[in-house]
Amino acid sequence: MSSSDLLTTPVRTALIKMTLPMMMGIVSLMLFNLADIYFVGQLGATEMAALAFTFPVTFSVVSLAIGFGIGTSAILARLIGSGRHEEAAVLTTDNLLMTLIVVLCVSALAHALITPLYHWLGADTEQLPFIIDYMGIWWFGAAFMVTNMVASSSLRARGDTKTPGIVMATSSILNVFLDSILIFGWGPVPAMGIAGAALASVISWGCVFLVLVWVLYKKYQLIVLIKPDLMRIISNWRRVMKIGLPAALSNIMTPIAGGFLTAMVAAHGAEAVAAFGVGNRLESLSLLVCLALSMTLPPFVSQNLGAGQFERVKIAYYGAVKFALVWQLLIFVLLLLNRGSIVDIFTDTDAVKVPLSMWLMVVPLGFGMQAVIFLSASTLNALHQPLRALRISLIRLFVFFIPLAWGANMLLGLQAMFIAFVVANTCAASVAFYLVRQQLKRGLDSLH
Structure with missing residues (x-):
C-alpha cells in the first residue's frame, strides 16, 4: 500500500x-530460528546447550532492534502522514546510518567480552568453545540484523508491509539452505559445525540488508545522498530513541518475567516445566494474527495522526481491540475442543500430558486480553506516548502477573497459577484500554 492509502482507504x-503480509514475515522469522535449533541439535547435546546459552544475549539484541524499529515507525509515519517527505527521507537516512554505527561499536565491545560474559552466565569449559565459535561470527552480523529491522519499520511506516514480508520469507529459505551446507559441509565447502549456523545467519542478514536499502533508496526515495551533519544526525537519532528505548526496555522485561514464572513452575517438577515450555510455543502461534496486527497498527495510527485524522485513529484502535477479543476467543474454543489431540502431538508421557492439558483448558482464555495489552502498547507508541506504553508492561508483569502467579502457586498449586495468568491479563488489559481511551478522549491534544 502507498502512504496515501493509509489516509484514504477504509480502515478495516x-x-x-x-497485516496479511506481516503474518507471513513473522512465520518466516519463526522458521529462521527453528532451522538453527533443528540443525544444531543434530550436532549433539553440547552444541545444543551452547546455542541455548546464546539466547539471552541474542534476544536482548533483538529486543533492542524491535525498540529501534518502533521508534522509527512512529516518527517516520507521522512525518509522512503530514506530508513532510523530504524531512522523512533525511531522518530515515540518518537513522539507518546511526543504527549501523552504534551496533557496530556495541558488537566490537561484546565480541571482546564473549569469554567473561558467558563464564558469568554459567557456561562450562565444554560448552564455552562452541559459544565462542558461534557468537564470534554472530556479532559480525548483528549490525545487519538490527539495521534490517529498522529498515523494515521504515517501509511499514511508508505503508509497505508486503516487501518486508517477502524479504523475510526469502531470507528464511536462504538461511535453511545455508545451514545445511555450512554446518555439515557439502562438496568443497567444509563442515563448520555450530559456527556454520552463525555464518548462515550473517550471510542471510547481509543479503536482506542490501535488498531493503535498495528498495528504500530506489522505490521510495527514503534514503538520500546528503552530506553528513553530526548535529543533525544526533538530533534525529534522539527523536527516534525517545520512543525506541522505552519500547526496547519493555521487550526485554518479558523474558525476565518469563524466567521468574519458569522458576515457579519448576517447583512442580521437570514434567511441568516441559508442559509450560510447550504452552509458551503454542501461545506464540495462537497470538500470531494479533501480533502481526500490532505491527501494522502503529504506522496506520501515526500517519493518520500526522494528517490530523483523529477519527480514523479511534476507529482503528477500537476495531483492532474488538477483532482481537473475538478472534482469540475462537482460538480458545478450538484449543479447548482439540486439547486431547494437541497433547498427543507434543508428548506421550502422562506426567507431561496432565499439566499441558490443564494449561490448554485455562491459559488461552486470557489470550484476547493479552492481545489487547500489546495492541494498546503499540498504539501508545504510535501516539508518541512511549512512557505510558512502558507503564503498561511494568504494570502487567510486576503488579499483576508475577505477584498473582506467585500467590496462587504458593497457596493452591499449578492450576491456580494458570488461572492467575488469565486474571492478571484481564486486569492489565483493563488498565491498558483505559490509558488509550483516555488519550483518545482528550482529542490527542497533548501530542502536539
Whole structure:
C-alpha cells in the first residue's frame, strides 16, 4: 500500500492489507530460528546447550532492534502522514546510518567480552568453545540484523508491509539452505559445525540488508545522498530513541518475567516445566494474527495522526481491540475442543500430558486480553506516548502477573497459577484500554 492509502482507504481494508503480509514475515522469522535449533541439535547435546546459552544475549539484541524499529515507525509515519517527505527521507537516512554505527561499536565491545560474559552466565569449559565459535561470527552480523529491522519499520511506516514480508520469507529459505551446507559441509565447502549456523545467519542478514536499502533508496526515495551533519544526525537519532528505548526496555522485561514464572513452575517438577515450555510455543502461534496486527497498527495510527485524522485513529484502535477479543476467543474454543489431540502431538508421557492439558483448558482464555495489552502498547507508541506504553508492561508483569502467579502457586498449586495468568491479563488489559481511551478522549491534544 502507498502512504496515501493509509489516509484514504477504509480502515478495516487498510489494516487487513497490511497485516496479511506481516503474518507471513513473522512465520518466516519463526522458521529462521527453528532451522538453527533443528540443525544444531543434530550436532549433539553440547552444541545444543551452547546455542541455548546464546539466547539471552541474542534476544536482548533483538529486543533492542524491535525498540529501534518502533521508534522509527512512529516518527517516520507521522512525518509522512503530514506530508513532510523530504524531512522523512533525511531522518530515515540518518537513522539507518546511526543504527549501523552504534551496533557496530556495541558488537566490537561484546565480541571482546564473549569469554567473561558467558563464564558469568554459567557456561562450562565444554560448552564455552562452541559459544565462542558461534557468537564470534554472530556479532559480525548483528549490525545487519538490527539495521534490517529498522529498515523494515521504515517501509511499514511508508505503508509497505508486503516487501518486508517477502524479504523475510526469502531470507528464511536462504538461511535453511545455508545451514545445511555450512554446518555439515557439502562438496568443497567444509563442515563448520555450530559456527556454520552463525555464518548462515550473517550471510542471510547481509543479503536482506542490501535488498531493503535498495528498495528504500530506489522505490521510495527514503534514503538520500546528503552530506553528513553530526548535529543533525544526533538530533534525529534522539527523536527516534525517545520512543525506541522505552519500547526496547519493555521487550526485554518479558523474558525476565518469563524466567521468574519458569522458576515457579519448576517447583512442580521437570514434567511441568516441559508442559509450560510447550504452552509458551503454542501461545506464540495462537497470538500470531494479533501480533502481526500490532505491527501494522502503529504506522496506520501515526500517519493518520500526522494528517490530523483523529477519527480514523479511534476507529482503528477500537476495531483492532474488538477483532482481537473475538478472534482469540475462537482460538480458545478450538484449543479447548482439540486439547486431547494437541497433547498427543507434543508428548506421550502422562506426567507431561496432565499439566499441558490443564494449561490448554485455562491459559488461552486470557489470550484476547493479552492481545489487547500489546495492541494498546503499540498504539501508545504510535501516539508518541512511549512512557505510558512502558507503564503498561511494568504494570502487567510486576503488579499483576508475577505477584498473582506467585500467590496462587504458593497457596493452591499449578492450576491456580494458570488461572492467575488469565486474571492478571484481564486486569492489565483493563488498565491498558483505559490509558488509550483516555488519550483518545482528550482529542490527542497533548501530542502536539
